[in-house]
Amino acid sequence: MDDTTARLVDALLTTARDRGLELRRESAVLDETGWDFRVLHGVDTGGARWILRVPRRPDVAAAVDVEARLLALVRDRLPVAVPHWRIADRELVAYPRLAGEPAASEDVVTFRLHWRIDRQNPPQSYVEALGRCMAALHATPVEEAAATGIPVRRLDGVRARFGEQLVLGRAELGMHDTWWGRGRRWLDDDALWSPRSVLVHGDLHPGHTLVDDTGNLVGVLDWSDAEVGDPGTEFVEAARKFEPSMLDDLLAAYAAHGGQTWPGLARHVREGIAFAPLTLGVLGLTSDQERYVEAARARLGVLTHG
Known part of the structure; x- marks a missing residue:
């Protein structure tokens, strides 16, 4: 992990900690491939896996509340799981990682x-x-x-x-x-x-x-x-x-x-x-x-x- 990535990871972990979510530093893996969100995969102190998403642009941040309402609407209507956001604001979205892997x-x-x-x-x-x-x-x-x-x-x-x-x-x-x-x-x-x-x-x-x-x-x-x-x-x-x-x-x-x-x-x-x-x-x-x-x-x- 280079210095720039390490600083990004530390900043994300601090943002999560400020909201009551403590992730283990050694578990953190940064994913920069998304257009709209910077993503971090991590494990909390109890062993649960989490996904952290940080909006890359103001327009994406402004849409967080909308997506949160949509997820709440569809969660019980679908026969498969969707993310259950536990933290959702303009600086950070965090939810327990869903089971399975991308097809x-x-x-x-x-x-x-x-x-x-x-x-x-x-x-x-x-x-x-x-x-x-x-x-x-x-x-x-x-x-x-x-x-x-x-x-x-x-x-x-x-x-x-x-x-x-x-x-x-x-x-x-x-x-x-x-x-x-x-x-x-x-x-x-x-x-x-x-x-x-x-x-x-x-x-x-x-x-x-x-x-x-x-x-x-x-x-x-x-x-x-x-x-x-x-x-x-x-x-x-x-x-x-x-x-x-x-x-x-x-x-x-x-x-x-x-x-x-x-x-x-x-x-x-x-x-x-x-x-x-x-x-x-x-x-x-x-x-x-x-x-x-x-x-x-x-x-x-x-x-x-x-």
Whole structure:
């Protein structure tokens, strides 16, 4: 641990101690990979494992109260665990570490995913539980979700945002004309877009899902992107890192557990998966993540047959 990291760790431990949480210094491990939060893993004097999150920016700090209310809303509605924040203010969030490990973790150097489940053939129990979890989340009354303070996006606003991304992709990411045409056809086809807004996690990729040793889904992390919006986006992040057949299984599990579908849902999600590089590329432009920008240019600059 270099001197800069050591000072950061000591400062975080002091902040926690000031709030009544004593962690053992030798147990502390700092994780700097998050965009929104600096994270510290540690063990308290009684042997319990904790997660500490420190907001990196004022806008993230200002949203802590909102996320705390959201977690309280969904905790008893879902069939899996979510973080139970014991300390939550603009300087520090702390909660007991949930059981399980991420289904996939990104290498901080190579950016490659290391999988704890089979990416090509994920356990049916994982897919089934994920569909059930999404169905339960999306059934949350929209009025209650909106009362937490999370963003509420009208359906026309969701489509308008994608239209803006298309324009930016053409202007800044070298989007091929065939991608532009494909995006416009998707945007203009009313049958493909959801007839309702729901509460969505917003970033339900495998790294935010926790699994046990047998691949069972046991928890969901990182709710900072939650909003009331397009349910189709939930399937994009949940499925795009897997083989295409996983989406069919996930949609079936979602419907079996009461999730409300519409005839164009599968096509909508497949278009969302295809255009994921555009979404990431736009994010890269606005957050100085050059690797996302370059990846988007490489993918969108060539012919698409969709």
